[in-house]
Amino acid sequence: MLQHHLSNGVLTLIFDRPDKFNSFNRELALTVQEGLSEATSNPAVRCVVLTGNGKAFCAGQDLGEAVDPNGPELSTIVRDHYNPIIQAIRDLPKPVIAAVNGVAAGAGANIALACDIVVASEHASFIQAFSKIGLIPDSGGTWTLPRLVGFQRASALMMTGDKVGAAEAQSMGMIYKVFAPDSFGEQVTALAEQMAQMPTKGLALTKAALNASGTNDMRDQLSLEETLQTEAGQTYDFNEGVQAFLEKRAPKFKGQ
Numbered sequence: 001m002l003q004h005h006l007s008n009g010v011l012t013l014i015f016d017r018p019d020k021f022n023s024f025n026r027e028l029a030l031t032v033q034e035g036l037s038e039a040t041s042n043p044a045v046r047c048v049v050l051t052g053n054g055k056a057f058c059a060g061q062d063l064g065e066a067v068d069p070n071g072p073e074l075s076t077i078v079r080d081h082y083n084p085i086i087q088a089i090r091d092l093p094k095p096v097i098a099a100v101n102g103v104a105a106g107a108g109a110n111i112a113l114a115c116d117i118v119v120a121s122e123h124a125s126f127i128q129a130f131s132k133i134g135l136i137p138d139s140g141g142t143w144t145l146p147r148l149v150g151f152q153r154a155s156a157l158m159m160t161g162d163k164v165g166a167a168e169a170q171s172m173g174m175i176y177k178v179f180a181p182d183s184f185g186e187q188v189t190a191l192a193e194q195m196a197q198m199p200t201k202g203l204a205l206t207k208a209a210l211n212a213s214g215t216n217d218m219r220d221q222l223s224l225e226e227t228l229q230t231e232a233g234q235t236y237d238f239n240e241g242v243q244a245f246l247e248k249r250a251p252k253f254k255g256q
Contacts, residue, residue, distance in 0.1 A: 002031040003053065004038075009046035009196030010189070011039050018054030023062040024107060026072060029081035036088040046196035046255050048092065049188060050115060051099040060106025060129060078138050082107050086140040089114045090211055093204035094255075095195045099188040100124040100166070100175070110139035113148065116207060118175040119191065120166040121184045126174065128158045147214065148174050199237030200255035 003014035013035040015022035022028075039045045052058055065071045072080070089096050089111070098104075098112035100120040105127040112118050112126070128145070130137045137145070137158050146154040149172050157164065166178045179187040195203070205228045212224055232238055236256040244251035 001028050002035060004035060006042075006044065008193050009044065010049060010192040011035070011042070011045040011047070012049040012051065012192075013039075015050075015052045015058050017062075018052075018056070020062060021056035021059035021103065022052040022054065022108070023059040024081065025062045025065045026077075026081060029077075029085065033084050033088060036085065036092060039094060040088070040092050043255075045094060046200050047094055047192050048096045049099050049192050050096065050111070051188070052101050054102070056102040056108075057098075057100045057104040057112060057124065058108025059103060060108045063133075074135075082111075082139040085111060086114045090207075093207070094200050095198075095203050095207075097188070097192055097195065099184070100126075101184065103127065105129045106137075107139040110137060110141035110144060113144045113174065114140050117191070117195075119177045119179060119188060120169065120175055121181050122166055122178055123181050124166040124169075124178075126164045126166075126169050127161060129161055131159055131161045143214070145174075197253060199235070199241060199251075199253040201235045201237055202232050205232050 001016055003012075003016050005012040005014070013032065015028065015032075017023060017025075017028060036048070039048045061077060066074065066077065095117065096115045098115035098118045100112050100118060102121065102123060103125050104112045106129040109126045109128060128137050128141065136142070141158070145157065148154075149157070153172065156162070164172075164174065166175070169175045170178050209221070209224060209228055213221055216224065237253045240253060241251050
């Protein structure tokens with residue numbers, strides 16, 4: 001259902017329902033929440049990667065569960081399954097990378113877009129599929145997508161449900177980079193291990209500033225930057241970075 005791998009400071013969480021294109025059911029949602037909680041509390045984790053097993057990243061909600069009379073209601077699915085995942089990604093004080101290996105549809109697309117860095121295989125695509133079945137975008141999509149691509153484009157993508165290929169997603173600013181399929185795994189590993197070796201306490205504070213920027217005015221944001229910069233200046237990694245620069249050597253950050 002969910003694979004976990006921890007190596008070189010990188011916790012990789014792999015959606016593992018390939019026969020269902022990694023669509024979410026309750027069990028998968030709760031285990032992803034547990035994985036993100038582990039990433040928060042485990043000091044050995046310096047970076048998190050979310051990806052999918054097989055041809056898809058995540059096809060969104062398992063509709064069989066959604067229409068099952070004995071299954072959870074839509075309100076439960078949104079409130080208890082997806083919302084905690086999105087909140088955990090944004091609150092997690094470490095970088096989270098979405099490695100989109102294939103189709104990312106519905107909630108799957110919006111979980112990816114909630115991550116700090118989104119990279120994709122050339123074979124990947126992103127679809128706001130909700131309109132195809134009369135639903136609205138959830139999993140933070142109505143907040144995230146307009147901020148990435150602009151209000152008009154986000155509105156059109158959500159209402160039409162058009163598929164966006166990886167290259168187009170990169171060109172419109174939806175995602176960071178696109179990698180060739182034959183080097184996708186290697187490129188993701190290299191990026192994740194690079195992030196894990198960086199001053200991740202400072203990255204966490206950067207993330208906090210970005211989270212607040214959506215609602216702060218300029219004055220409040222400048223005040224927050226002052227507060228967070230002061231905190232960053234008191235970290236081990238800041239001292240190490242300065243000393244390494246002065247001594248002309250590579251820094252050895254600890255995420256502290």
